[in-house]
Amino acid sequence: xxxxxxxxxxxPINNLINHKIISKIAPEIKLTAFEFAKEALESIKTAxxxxxxxxxxxxxxxxxGWEFLDEFNKLNTNVAVVIVSSSINREDTVKAxxxxxxxxxxxxxxxxxxxERILKKISL
Amino acid sequence: MDITNLLVAINQVQQTFLSGEYDAEALxxxxxxxxxxxxxxxxxxxxxxxxxxxxxxxxxxxTLTNIAWNEETHKLYESHKESGLEFHNLQTLFGKVxxxxxxxxxxxxxxxxxxxxLPEGHPAMHAFLGIPLKFKNQLTGLIGIANRPQGYDxxxxxxxxxxxxxxxxxxxxxxAQTAQKEAFDKNKLFLENTIAMNQKLAxxxxxxxxxxxxxxxxxxxxxxINQQLEESENKYRYLFEYSxxxxxxxxxxxxxxxxxxxxxxxxxxxxxxxxxxxTILDIRPQEDSEKIKNFIxxxxxxxxxxxxxxxxxxxxxxxxxxxxGHLIEYNGKEARLVLANNVSEKIxxxxxxxxxxxxxKALFDSSNQFLFLxxxxxxxxxxxxxxxxxxxxxxxxxxxxxxxxxDYIFGDIQAKIRTSFHACLQGNAQSEEIQIPxxxxxxxxxxxxxxxxLDSRNELLGISFSILxxxxxxxxxxxxxxxxxxxQSLFDNLPVMVAMFDExxxxxxxxxxxxxxxxxxxxxxxxxxxxxxxxxxxxxxQSAYEFMTSDSKEWKDFKTYTKFGTYIDTSxxxxxxxxxxxxxxxxxxxxxxxxxxxxxxxxxxxxxxxQQLREYAFITSHELRRPLANILGLISLFNFDNLADEFNPxxxxxxxxxxxxxxxxxxxxxxVLEEKQYNNAHE
Numbered sequence: 001x002x003x004x005x006x007x008x009x010x011x012p013i014n015n016l017i018n019h020k021i022i023s024k025i026a027p028e029i030k031l032t033a034f035e036f037a038k039e040a041l042e043s044i045k046t047a048x049x050x051x052x053x054x055x056x057x058x059x060x061x062x063x064x065g066w067e068f069l070d071e072f073n074k075l076n077t078n079v080a081v082v083i084v085s086s087s088i089n090r091e092d093t094v095k096a097x098x099x100x101x102x103x104x105x106x107x108x109x110x111x112x113x114x115x116e117r118i119l120k121k122i123s124l
Numbered sequence: 125m126d127i128t129n130l131l132v133a134i135n136q137v138q139q140t141f142l143s144g145e146y147d148a149e150a151l152x153x154x155x156x157x158x159x160x161x162x163x164x165x166x167x168x169x170x171x172x173x174x175x176x177x178x179x180x181x182x183x184x185x186x187t188l189t190n191i192a193w194n195e196e197t198h199k200l201y202e203s204h205k206e207s208g209l210e211f212h213n214l215q216t217l218f219g220k221v222x223x224x225x226x227x228x229x230x231x232x233x234x235x236x237x238x239x240x241x242l243p244e245g246h247p248a249m250h251a252f253l254g255i256p257l258k259f260k261n262q263l264t265g266l267i268g269i270a271n272r273p274q275g276y277d278x279x280x281x282x283x284x285x286x287x288x289x290x291x292x293x294x295x296x297x298x299x300a301q302t303a304q305k306e307a308f309d310k311n312k313l314f315l316e317n318t319i320a321m322n323q324k325l326a327x328x329x330x331x332x333x334x335x336x337x338x339x340x341x342x343x344x345x346x347x348x349i350n351q352q353l354e355e356s357e358n359k360y361r362y363l364f365e366y367s368x369x370x371x372x373x374x375x376x377x378x379x380x381x382x383x384x385x386x387x388x389x390x391x392x393x394x395x396x397x398x399x400x401x402x403t404i405l406d407i408r409p410q411e412d413s414e415k416i417k418n419f420i421x422x423x424x425x426x427x428x429x430x431x432x433x434x435x436x437x438x439x440x441x442x443x444x445x446x447x448x449g450h451l452i453e454y455n456g457k458e459a460r461l462v463l464a465n466n467v468s469e470k471i472x473x474x475x476x477x478x479x480x481x482x483x484x485k486a487l488f489d490s491s492n493q494f495l496f497l498x499x500x501x502x503x504x505x506x507x508x509x510x511x512x513x514x515x516x517x518x519x520x521x522x523x524x525x526x527x528x529x530x531d532y533i534f535g536d537i538q539a540k541i542r543t544s545f546h547a548c549l550q551g552n553a554q555s556e557e558i559q560i561p562x563x564x565x566x567x568x569x570x571x572x573x574x575x576x577x578l579d580s581r582n583e584l585l586g587i588s589f590s591i592l593x594x595x596x597x598x599x600x601x602x603x604x605x606x607x608x609x610x611x612q613s614l615f616d617n618l619p620v621m622v623a624m625f626d627e628x629x630x631x632x633x634x635x636x637x638x639x640x641x642x643x644x645x646x647x648x649x650x651x652x653x654x655x656x657x658x659x660x661x662x663x664x665x666q667s668a669y670e671f672m673t674s675d676s677k678e679w680k681d682f683k684t685y686t687k688f689g690t691y692i693d694t695s696x697x698x699x700x701x702x703x704x705x706x707x708x709x710x711x712x713x714x715x716x717x718x719x720x721x722x723x724x725x726x727x728x729x730x731x732x733x734x735q736q737l738r739e740y741a742f743i744t745s746h747e748l749r750r751p752l753a754n755i756l757g758l759i760s761l762f763n764f765d766n767l768a769d770e771f772n773p774x775x776x777x778x779x780x781x782x783x784x785x786x787x788x789x790x791x792x793x794x795x796v797l798e799e800k801q802y803n804n805a806h807e
Binding site for chain 2: 017
């Protein structure tokens with residue numbers, strides 16, 4: 001079974017950066033990036049193999065990170081979600097703490113060490 | 125009017141007449157006096173109707189009220205007296221009675237066309253009643269009375285019927301007795317003449333035939349006199365038969381009734397036949413038999429008054445009767461003529477009167493007022509127990525009947541009460557509130573009332589004087605006045621508007637704050653539609669009216685238009701009182717409203733600013749940090765060790781792109797800030 005991580009962010013530059021860092025520290029893991037959260041949600045629903053982890057941005061057009069989480073929770077999966085946001089606003093971190101599915105909150109730019117810590121946490 | 129008094133008067137006159145010892149003029153004087161008293165009339169006369177030769181009737185007065193009140197009336201009275209009190213002019217009200225033989229009632233003689241006016245000196249006449257006296261359908265007399273305060277009517281005429289009958293019978297009886305006496309005198313004279321003539325006969329035999337003729341004529345004359353005597357007796361009998369009071373004759377030995385009159389039959393219910401078979405014991409309760417027998421056995425005077433007896437009617441009803449008797453000889457038997465007057469009603473009335481007097485006395489004594497009845501000299505005729513005990517308690521003095529009331533009062537109070545008494549004697553009730561110093565340096569407040577006491581003819585008898593201790597009420601009033609003063613002061617100094625309205629919305633009271641705030645005084649508001657002035661907008665006025673008439677316990681705000689031409693913010697509450705009045709309490713809340721508006725505006729401004737800050741924080745968190753984070757992330761990927769790294773150009777391109785984006789975001793942020801600053805400055 002292929003191990004993969006989903007990146008959801010409307011910013012292609014950020015997806016590029018994150019792809020590069022994760023490829024370096026865990027080349028065996030495939031990265032699937034979505035610029036629209038709705039597309040990611042559809043993919044997760046239809047996938048036979050659940051992703052190891054989801055990196056989720058908050059501020060996105062059409063469906064933002066919070067709206068995605070509301071729909072994602074309805075799927076009742078064990079997949080952990082890590083918020084990856086440029087926001088350092090306290091309101092966002094407080095709100096994120098209210099979702100049990102969110103295991104971490106990373107502020108962009110995400111460093112190599114941060115990814116290593118996250119991946120270690122999920123025992124990859 | 126009391127029928128008993130009327131019957132008693134008739135009874136007295138009949139008794140006097142039956143005694144045989146009477147003066148006809150005095151008898152009629154008494155009758156006229158009684159009539160005037162009974163009918164409350166001012167003056168009057170009783171007369172008989174006589175006829176001149178041409179058969180023209182005229183009035184000859186038997187008795188007339190002495191109307192010599194002043195010089196003119198005195199002259200008139202004397203002039204008529206000299207002419208034998210004969211009145212021939214029939215163009216008068218009494219003349220109308222003579223010509224029509226009917227009752228004449230005139231309650232406005234001055235306006236009455238039947239009246240021929242009054243001769244000079246005649247006293248004023250406000251009302252007149254003339255009653256014809258008829259015997260066997262022939263007018264024989266006339267009663268005339270005048271000036272009854274309430275006027276005359278048919279009921280009075282009916283009431284006086286027994287009186288009129290008695291007058292008629294008396295005139296007839298007196299005439300009969302006079303005729304009898306004259307006949308007796310004539311008889312006596314003729315007997316003397318006869319004796320003289322017989323003597324002459326002895327000495328003048330030659331005149332025998334002539335004397336025989338004279339004797340025959342004398343006998344014829346005697347026969348005529350006997351006829352007159354019989355006629356007189358008939359008239360006398362008429363008085364017995366038709367007396368309005370029961371009369372009978374009984375045998376003193378057997379007590380058997382010998383004769384009874386019509387009134388007896390009517391009053392007792394037996395027929396004459398039944399009566400003549402009974403004794404006087406049969407019309408009495410059995411237990412009274414011995415008493416009446418003893419009364420008769422002790423011997424009776426020729427004329428006696430035998431007090432009150434109980435009689436039994438045929439229907440078993442027992443009545444109280446006042447009996448007067450007269451010893452007579454009746455068909456050769458020793459008998460007693462009795463006149464019986466039913467006084468049951470009188471006794472019943474007297475009993476009721478005594479009971480009523482006892483009740484009044486109890487009421488009089490139990491009153492909480494000091495009550496005195498005073499005579500015209502202000503001496504005490506009656507005093508109640510409350511007054512006796514009160515005066516003893518307060519002044520340690522004993523009140524005695526006959527004392528002058530003013531002797532119990534001193535100083536200014538005495539003068540005040542004396543003035544009240546004198547005003548009362550003029551017919552004016554008086555009331556005073558006086559202060560009486562009593563021992564222990566206390567003051568008692570008393571309310572005194574004097575009311576003139578009048579008799580049935582409106583003549584002053586004395587003064588009803590009452591004293592009521594009103595000290596407690598007075599003290600209470602003083603307390604209430606103090607409280608009122610405090611309340612008025614409180615209302616005027618309250619920092620709220622207070623006004624009181626009656627159930628029609630009319631202003632009764634408003635305090636000074638009301639006047640100062642709204643500009644209108646109480647006088648200006650009375651009779652004015654103030655709601656329309658305070659709330660010129662009809663909808664506002666309606667809303668204020670509904671609030672005023674509701675039971676709402678809440679405060680409600682209104683914009684009220686003042687007399688000063690400005691609107692002020694006011695807040696109102698209503699208090700509904702049990703007597704349908706209500707109190708409106710209001711306050712000028714203009715300053716508070718202004719402060720509240722400022723606070724509200726500040727709150728809105730702060731909310732807007734907070735929103736702006738939130739938006740700014742969002743922009744800095746998301747919009748500004750995104751390209752910056754990208755720049756930082758790209759820099760971390762740039763291969764500084766190998767500048768020719770194949771990814772470096774792409775990283776550089778994205779760095780340029782992110783830097784431009786960052787610049788654009790900073791530019792937008794600056795624009796937003798400038799715009800907010802501009803808006804805030806203008807708000």
